[in-house]
Amino acid sequence: MLTPVDDGPAVVVCNTCRFSAGDREDADGVRGGALLVAALRAAKADDQRYAGVGIQQMPCLFSCSEHCSIHLRAPGKVGYLLGRFTPDAEAARAILDYAVHYAESEHGRVPFKNWPQGIKGHFIARTPPAGYVVEG
Template sequence: MLRRAGDGPSVVVCTTCRLSTDHREDGEGQRGGALLSRALREAQAADPAYAGIGVEDMPCLFACTRHCAVHIRAPGKMGYVLGGFTPGPDAARALLDYAARHAASEEGVVRYADWPEGVKGHFIVRVPPEGFVVS
């Protein structure tokens, strides 16, 4: 069931997430999470600034009440689960911008003033890195 992921910073995308509160899929049968994953990969391919951020797919992050959920993580840093996105280029750029700032931070804590506008209001939970808690 588990498979090895990349060792560096990444955005883990729930590929089975709903498209919206009211719809599971778009008109072509694509789930919102799969569309968000595609948008993240397209944004990453279009901008070399995102090359160091992995995009990893997995089914179900168990954040079903906040469709289009992702987990932003990096080794030894605080991680974050965000949701409630509309899949597309704007959400993808905001997530990758935040992930790049997260990766560049010392402990995975990005100052609110440095958050891209597109991630504000989307945070669900923060996850301490293995072996640590926040003091």
């Protein structure tokens, strides 16, 4: 049931997520999550700044009331569940821009001034790293 992946900073994408709040798939029958995986991989391939962030995927992050959800995680850092993205290049770049700041942070907290506009309003939950809880 579990598949080993690299343990570094990663964006884990729900590859079965809905395309939008109202539609399960795009006009070609492709789920939004699969499109977001493709957009993230293309953005990563086009920009060396994203080399240190893994793009991983799995079916269903159990965030089904949202669409195009991701989990941002790294060892020893607070994780974040984000969603409600449009599965396109602009969203992919915003996610990866934030992920770079996240990877460089000490505990996973990125100052608001460093948040890309395309990430604001997409946070759903934060998750503590194994063995820790978050203070204040």
